[in-house]
Amino acid sequence: MNLLIVHAHHEPQSFVTSMKDLTVRHFEAAGWSVQVSDLYAMDFNPVASPADFGARQNPDYLTYALEQRHNWNGKTLAPDIVAEVEKVQWADLIIFSFPVYWYSLPAILKGWVDRVFISGVCYGGTRIYDKGGLKGKRAMLATSLGGQTHMFGPGAIHGELDTLLKPIHQGMLGYVGLTVLPPFVAYHVPYLKAPEREAIMAQYQAHLNQIDSLQPLRMPSLADYDATMHPLKPVG
Amino acid sequence: MNLLIVHAHHEPQSFVTSMKDLTVRHFEAAGWSVQVSDLYAMDFNPVASPADFGARQNPDYLTYALEQRHNWNGKTLAPDIVAEVEKVQWADLIIFSFPVYWYSLPAILKGWVDRVFISGVCYGGTRIYDKGGLKGKRAMLATSLGGQTHMFGPGAIHGELDTLLKPIHQGMLGYVGLTVLPPFVAYHVPYLKAPEREAIMAQYQAHLNQIDSLQPLRMPSLADYDATMHPLKPVG
Numbered sequence: 001m002n003l004l005i006v007h008a009h010h011e012p013q014s015f016v017t018s019m020k021d022l023t024v025r026h027f028e029a030a031g032w033s034v035q036v037s038d039l040y041a042m043d044f045n046p047v048a049s050p051a052d053f054g055a056r057q058n059p060d061y062l063t064y065a066l067e068q069r070h071n072w073n074g075k076t077l078a079p080d081i082v083a084e085v086e087k088v089q090w091a092d093l094i095i096f097s098f099p100v101y102w103y104s105l106p107a108i109l110k111g112w113v114d115r116v117f118i119s120g121v122c123y124g125g126t127r128i129y130d131k132g133g134l135k136g137k138r139a140m141l142a143t144s145l146g147g148q149t150h151m152f153g154p155g156a157i158h159g160e161l162d163t164l165l166k167p168i169h170q171g172m173l174g175y176v177g178l179t180v181l182p183p184f185v186a187y188h189v190p191y192l193k194a195p196e197r198e199a200i201m202a203q204y205q206a207h208l209n210q211i212d213s214l215q216p217l218r219m220p221s222l223a224d225y226d227a228t229m230h231p232l233k234p235v236g
Numbered sequence: 237m238n239l240l241i242v243h244a245h246h247e248p249q250s251f252v253t254s255m256k257d258l259t260v261r262h263f264e265a266a267g268w269s270v271q272v273s274d275l276y277a278m279d280f281n282p283v284a285s286p287a288d289f290g291a292r293q294n295p296d297y298l299t300y301a302l303e304q305r306h307n308w309n310g311k312t313l314a315p316d317i318v319a320e321v322e323k324v325q326w327a328d329l330i331i332f333s334f335p336v337y338w339y340s341l342p343a344i345l346k347g348w349v350d351r352v353f354i355s356g357v358c359y360g361g362t363r364i365y366d367k368g369g370l371k372g373k374r375a376m377l378a379t380s381l382g383g384q385t386h387m388f389g390p391g392a393i394h395g396e397l398d399t400l401l402k403p404i405h406q407g408m409l410g411y412v413g414l415t416v417l418p419p420f421v422a423y424h425v426p427y428l429k430a431p432e433r434e435a436i437m438a439q440y441q442a443h444l445n446q447i448d449s450l451q452p453l454r455m456p457s458l459a460d461y462d463a464t465m466h467p468l469k470p471v472g
Contacts, residue, residue: 010285011298046282046343049246062247063426065382101350103407104340107282111343129393146301150466157365157456157465164407167400171339190299220393229393230386 003027004091005036008098008109015189015197016144019204020097023142026208035087039108045080046111052078069120077118084116094139094178099189100146103164113172122176126227129220132177139173140211141165141183142204148188161185174219181214239263240327241272244334244345251425251433252380255440256333259378262444271323275344281316282347288314305356313354320352330375330414335425336382339400349408358412362463365456368413375409376447377401377419378440384424397421410455417450 005023009016020036027034037044050056053067054076071077072085088094098109105113117123122133152161162169165183173180184207186200207214225231241259245252256272263270273280286292289303290312307313308321324330334345341349353359358369388397398405401419409416420443422436443450461467 010300013297040283040285046347047276048337048342048344049276061249064246101284102346102353102411103403104346106284107343107347107350108284110338110340110346111282114337114343117338148465150464155467155469157458157461157467159402159406159456163399164403166395167339167403170395171400175338220395222393225393228386229384231391231393233391 001032001092002090003032003034004087004094005034006039006094006096006109006112007036008039008106008112010040014099014144015186015200016097016099016142018201019142019144019184019186022201022204023095023097023208026205035090037084037087037112039112044108044112046108046114048111048114052081052115054078065119068118069124072118072120078115081115081118084112085118085121088116088122088134088137092137094137095142096139097142099144103158105168117172117176126222126229127177128175129177129222131222132175135177137178138181138216139178140181141168141185143183144186144189146188146190169217170219174217180217180219181211182217237268237328238326239268239270240323240330241270242275242330242332242334242345242348243272244275244342244348246276250335250380251422251436252333252335252378254437255378255380255420255422258437258440259331259333259444262441271326273320273323273348275348280344280348282344282350284347284350288317288351290314301355304354305360308354308356314351317351317354320348321354321357324352324358324370324373328373330373331378332375333378335380339394341404353408353412362458362465363413364411365413365458367458368411371413373414374417374452375414376417377404377421379419380422380425382424382426405453406455410453416453416455417447418453 005020007017007020011017024034024036048064050062053071055071055074057067057070068077096109098106104110124133127133147158150156151158154160158164169180184204186204189197189200224233241256243256247253260270260272284300286298289307291307291310293303293306304313332345334342340346360369363369383394386392387394390396394400405416420440422440425433425436460469
C-alpha cells in the first residue's frame with residue numbers, strides 16, 4: 001500500500017511536523033511505501049496561472065480547468081504539477097498535514113489543490129463524488145488548531161468544526177471521489193506544555209492504529225440526482 | 237469613503253474582472269476613493285514564511301502570529317505585507333473579487349488573508365468578532381461559480397452555499413470584526429452566453445446600488461461568552 005503525505009508547515013520543529021514524522025514511521029513500520037510532498041521544503045508554487053500550461057488550447061482566454069485537461073493529455077502541463085498528479089495516482093491513502101489557517105488550508109496547500117486536482121483526471125463533468133476520478137483512494141486531515149475544544153460545537157463561539165471543514169472535506173476531497181476519513185485535530189497546540197503535547201501525540205497514534213476501522217464521512221451520491229444534478233427525491 | 241478591492245483572477249477578460257471594473261466605476265462615480273490590489277498583476281506572494289519577518293522575536297522557533305505582532309510593532313514586517321495592511325486600515329469597505337476555487341479562495345487570495353490579517357492589528361486574544369480589530373469596516377464577496385443555482389441549497393448536491401462560504405464569511409472576515417454583507421455570486425459563468433452574462437452584470441449593479449440597505453450576515457457576539465469563550469447561556 002502507498003501513502004502520500006502532503007505536508008505544509010514553515011517550522012521544522014512544529015507539532016504538526018512531529019505528527020508528520022510519526023505518520024511516516026507508523027506506515028513504514030507497517031510495510032507501506034511512503035512519499036512526502038513537503039511543500040515548504042519544495043518551495044512549491046501555489047499560484048494557478050497561465051505559466052502552468054506549455055501549449056494552450058485557447059491562447060486568447062484562459063479557462064483553467066479546460067487547459068488542465070488539454071495540457072495533461074498533450075503532456076505539456078508544468079512538470080511540478082505532473083509530479084504531484086503522479087504521486088496522487090500512485091497513492092492509496094493521502095494524508096494532509098497542516099495547521100489550520102483561518103479555518104482553511106494554508107495558501108501553499110490550497111494552491112496544491114488548485115493546481116494538482118486537475119480536471120480530466122481527478123474530476124470532470126459528472127465524474128464527481130462517488131463517481132469522482134480518485135474513487136477507491138482514501139484521504140485524511142491531520143491538523144492543528146489554536147482554539148480549544150470548547151470553542152467548537154453547537155452553541156460554541158466558532159460553531160461546529162465539521163461545518164468549518166466542510167469545504168475541504170466535501171468540496172475538495174469528497175468532490176474528487178476520495179473516501180474521507182474523520183480528521184485528527186490537535187487543539188490549542190501553540191499554548192500547550194510538553195506533557196500535554198505528548199498526550200495528544202499518543203491520541204494521534206491511536207487514531208492511526210484504528211485507521212482501517214474509522215467510519216468515513218458521508219458524502220453526496222450521484223444516485224440521488226439526475227443527469228443535470230437535480231435531486232431525484234423532493235426535499236422535505 | 238474609501239474602497240479597497242482585493243482582486244484575484246488570472247484572465248484579464250474574465251467575468252469577475254469585468255465585475256471588478258464595474259465596481260471601480262460604480263464607487264468612483266459615487267465619489268469614493270478606490271484602491272485595487274490586483275494580486276496576479278502584483279505577482280503577490282501568498283506563502284506565509286520566515287522571510288516575512290526582518291527581526292525575529294524567537295529566531296529558533298517560528299510562531300507566525302507572534303512574529304506578525306512583533307514585526308509590525310518594530311516596523312520590520314515585509315514591505316509587501318505592510319502596504320496591504322495600510323490599505324486595509326485606510327478602507328471603509330473591502331470587496332473581495334475572485335472566482336470560487338474548490339469552495340474556497342484561490343491560493344493567491346488565501347495567502348493575502350494569511351499574511352495581511354496580522355495579529356495585533358486585525359485581531360488578537362479576545363479581540364475577535366464584534367471586538368475585532370477591523371470593527372466598523374464592511375466587507376463583501378463578489379464572486380463567480382462554475383455550478384448552477386439548483387446545485388446549492390437544502391437537499392441539493394453540494395449543500396447550502398452559505399455553509400460552504402462560512403469559513404470565509406465568519407472564520408476570516410467576521411473573525412477580524414468586519415461587518416460582512418451578503419455576497420454577490422454569479423453562477424455558471426464559464427458556460428453562459430453574452431446576453432445571460434449581461435443579465436448577471438445588471439443584477440450585480442443592482443446589488444451595488446442597494447449596498448447600504450443590505451442586511452449584514454449574523455456573526456457571534458462576545459457578549460454571549462465569558463472571558464474564556466465558554467457560552468454564558470446553556471446550549472439547548
